[in-house]
Amino acid sequence: MELVALVDVIGEGPTAALFGLITGTVFGIAAQRSRFCLRAAVVEFARGSMGDKLAVWLLTFSTALVWVQGAQLLGLFDAANARMMAVPGSWSGAIIGGLMFGAGMVLANGCSGRLLVLAATGNLRSVISGLIFAVVAQMSLSGLLSPWRDRLAALWITEGGRNMNLLSALHLPRASGLILGLAIALLALELARRNRIGLPRLVFASGVGFAVALGWVLTFALSNVAFEPVQVESATFTGPSAHTLMVFLERPAVVDFDIGLIAGVFAGALIAAAWGRELKLQGFEGPTPLRNAMIGAALMGFGGMLAGGCAIGAGVTGGSIFAGTAWLALFCMWIGGMTTEMLMGGRRASAPA
Incomplete structure (x- = not known):
């Protein structure tokens, strides 16, 4: 009844945005403090190590599985209603897009979610890379690159008009x-x-997975009381980054979960960085050339939109509901990232993400 009252007072769109803000804030705080990043785990594994970055990624991924699957067993969420499951998935998009995204995140020295978190702490390289990522994602969604995305995605799609569970x-x-x-x-x-990872970092790594489950449960609950159809979704950064970009280019802005999510992640990471005294304006110095960062961001923008999600959207959020194309995209991200790291590893020393 409290949710119904909230919707009656502020409306369905603002409620969805509020839920996105809550989800994003939890995600941003947890990701900043745990230093969660798929790219960092992939690079570490490609170098023959099973260190702290891989442990953090596995803990986040497993926590998302436990929370989301537990919520389903308790009746708090139904993956069948999720947007990712309700539409056809693209096997070809997962393969091609996943490989592109994996290569891009290594070149850019961070996956799309990590770039947003770093941007909130004052990293200008991540700001530029994030903007390029958002622009290319928008071009792939409804701009000049959308016909190419459509053609590649249509090469091999799931049967039955839905994604595969x-x-x-x-x-x-x-x-x-x-x-x-x-x-x-x-x-x-x-x-x-x-x-020897400390307990606080483990808790925050688990918090990233919890944020994914939180988004699923909140949007599912809203969909059950809303008069208009509401997308059942959770944390992802490809589509929401493109939508948020358009807020600054078009009026009136559409207030929804995506807008709240991006704002929440930025705010959460900013709060966490300030709390840890890690706010610092950083330029373009470091082992990652700006050219590589720009190319990598563009590859992630197109690849993430083609794959149906980024390292978070497909890799954790989609993986937590066992969407077939999401698991394939995640596998291809690992392959693309590891291959790129092996090809470039001898030419540069990569800084930690």
Whole structure:
């Protein structure tokens, strides 16, 4: 009843934006303090190490699985209603886009979510890369690059007019997703123990996964009381970055979950960086040339839109509901990132993301 009252007072769009703001703030704080980043984990693994960055990524991924699958078992969320599952998925888009995104995040020295977090702390390289990412994502969504995205995505799509639920396709019990999440969490905690990761960082890494589940549950709850159709979604950065960019270019702005999410992540990361005394204006110095960062951001913008999500949107958010194309995109991001790191590893020393 409280949610109904909130919707009656401020409206469905502002409520969705508020839920995005809450989700994003939790994500931003947790990601900044844990230094969560898929690119960092991929580079570490490509160099033959199973260190702290991989442990953090695995803990985030497993936490998202546990929370989301647990919410489904409790009836707080139904993945069948998620936007990602309700439309056809693209296998070809997941492969091509995933490889492009993986290569791009290594070139840019950070995945799209990490760039937003770093931008909030004063990293100008991430600001420029993030803007390029958002522009290319918008061009891929409805601009000059959209016909190419459509053609590549249409090469191989899922059957039945919906994305594939891997658990259902494999005829696995409903609790199998939760069990898999717990198993990966145990592996992550063992790696954390070996790498002597402190408890605060582990808690914040888990917080990133919790933010993904929070977004799913909040938007699902809103969809059940809203008069107009509401998208059931959670944390992702490709589409929301493109939508947020258009807020500054068009009027009137559409207030929705995406806008609140981006604002929340930025605010959360800013708060966390200030709390940790890590706010610092940084220029373009460092081992990543601006040219590489710009190319990488462009690859992530097109690749993320083609793949149906970024390292967070497909890699964690889509993975947490076992969307088939999301898992394939995540796998290809790892392959694209590792291949790029191996090809470039001898020519540069990469700074930590």
